Amino acid sequence: MxxxxxxxxxxxxxxxxxxxxxxxxxxxxxxxxxxxxxxxxxxxxxxxxxxxxxxxxxxxxxxxxxxxxxxxxxxxxxxxxxxxxxxxxxxxxxxxxxxxxxxxxxxxxxPPRHARAAKTILELPAPVFDEIEMQGGAFDSTDSSSDASSSTALPTYDLLDGHEKLLLAGRSTWQRVAASTQLALSKNVKVLIVCPTSLDVKKCRQAVVNLLPKEPIALLEASASAETRYRHYLSALLGRTRIVIGTRAAAATPINAGLLIVVDEQNGAMRDKRSPYLWADDVLRARKQIGEHLGMGERTLLRFSYPPRLTLNESGVVTGGEWPKVTRAEQWAGDQRGILPNAAFETIRKGLESGAVLIAAPRAGYVPALACASCGKRAVCQDCGSSIAVPKAGSNASCTRCGTGQWRCSCGSTKLRAVARGSQRLAQEIARAFPSVEVDSIRSGTESSGSPIVIATPGAEPDREFSAGVIIDAGARLASLSLDAEIETIGRWSRVAMKVSDHLLLAGGVPPHLAHALANRDLGFLMPLLEEREILGQPPFHRWFHVSGKKPDIQRLLGEVAARLEGEAPPEQGIAALLSGGGRQVFAEGIHLVGPTEDETGLSLYLHERTPSKRLARALRDSFQHLGQLAVRVEADPIL
The missing domain is CATH 3.40.1440.60 (PriA, 3(prime) DNA-binding domain)
Structure with a gap:
């Protein structure tokens, strides 16, 4: 030095x-x-x-x-x-x-620098903010144990107590977020709100504007122009706004916010698709700790979600927010095996008597999945392996990738049957059942025309209130091998339930315990999932690292990591033997190597540490810094 x-x-x-x-x-x-x-x-x-x-x-x-x-x-x-x-x-x-x-x-x-945006912001005079006073109503009528099923009420005790809380999502979630924001500003506390999508950002902004029409708001979302994003980023940095609302990346906005809010934390959009692959709530949790350590004031983290993400972080639970009655099709008599059971038609009919009806379809298109009519084997293209489907009404079945219309099952049959209906086919069936009612089928990126019956794919549900809702093939996602299948499924159901005022029907393959969990916004179903993860050695109890790249570089990296973990470098042939093996192998004390697998891009393997400690992360980090340039990619706690 x-x-x-x-x-x-x-x-x-x-x-x-x-x-x-x-x-x-x-x-x-x-x-x-x-x-x-x-x-x-x-x-x-x-x-x-x-x-x-x-x-x-x-x-x-x-x-x-x-x-x-x-x-x-x-x-x-x-x-x-x-x-x-x-x-x-x-x-x-x-x-x-x-x-x-x-x-x-x-x-x-x-965000990338934008000179014109910087010039605009830097030339503005210092802002003068209005003094905010609470008008009552949003904080008057519930406590932490009550179920405010007909109110947007929040607890009478102070939400801004520096602790983390889970507020169960409901139909009035955006109004409750806005009320929390109003409370914070009334106490001169700045607010940072993170939402899953740009559409959610717009909904949140509108709810806040309804309560605070004169308050400047910085919006940070990927769909905005480069100039707009940079201008709003500088507004937050320079103290020209007290409220920031944005998508996942906004969690790191430089605003000294005493109230941190995350909405729908377990939504897949809340995890970064690139390194460092973080969830937004984890970033906010780290900011809470760092800000308090720096003496920037007490910080409260509010998580508006149902279900929550599986973590080991303890937080108080606040109920409230409107929620519909939830039932499943199997609770009615009659034939429930069709794509639309009798209960669905009855729910739609009753819903139309008092308002509009939302029908959630799992897939877009006409008939997105077909199977052999003789043996039941799924129909896939013999040329490229993609699915055989019927893209629109009146068209023939063809490959969704290469377009070929020729198909023959390994059993010899050429006859097909539908195994899943898309939103367009559902729209036809509903229109035939209700000929005097307008039916609107929408997909992500389109807007509803305000029809009495709306059919929407996941994520495309319009921002309006419905009297009733029906989720078709509600249990389809549960067939996934993912450990998060149940949480992801209930998350999708919840996003529909938040738009329904009276009755939501789950149609098709829904286990009773999950229907009960959704109906009551019960957190008890999470305990078996956590226990399963602990038994299987999955996050959040254990740490996993996915390592991929060129074999020589991975071999060098693992040799250095092993030396740092064990105190001495292993023989080169020892690492080579590990990489030529497979399955689960002991790598170091308390750490296993799972794999590797190999393809044209190189090797892929997992390092599994049987504790949530940072020992392996530290060894990997120090090894990278010691070795320098390596063509190796590491993903911490991948989705398994």
């Missing part, structure tokens, strides 16, 4: 670079030229020379010491600081725990 002398204080810029080989807490030192001393502030984007390339990154800190014998100068500073100390600490903690780079996290958290 040497000291760098300069006329200016702290002439060394410590930079986190945007490079695939920048591993946890890996920073590079650069000399700050005299012309850039005033602009080179912590949190600013910078451009540097790295080898023969020019890369961008973020200036983590300025110092006067370095380990480097020779420092290259910064090339340029690209605008204003955009990363705060809190977000740097958050990124570093994520990198340590999930074996990714700091920049992996920052890349998703900080």
């Amino acid at each position: 040497r000291t760098v002398e300069s006329e200016h204080p702290d002439p060394v810029a410590r930079v986190v670079l945007d490079t695939p080989f920048s591993w946890p807490e890996k920073y590079y030192d650069y000399l700050i030229p005299e012309k850039l001393h005033e602009k080179a502030l912590p949190g600013a984007r910078v451009r540097v020379e790295f080898g023969s390339k020019r890369l961008t990154g973020f200036l983590r800190e300025r110092t006067n010491t370095t380990d480097s014998p020779r420092l290259r100068p910064l090339v340029n500073v690209l605008g204003e600081p955009v990363v705060t100390e809190e977000i740097f600490l958050l990124a570093e903690q994520v990198a340590r725990d999930n074996v990714c780079s700091v920049h992996d996290f920052l890349r998703g958290a900080v």
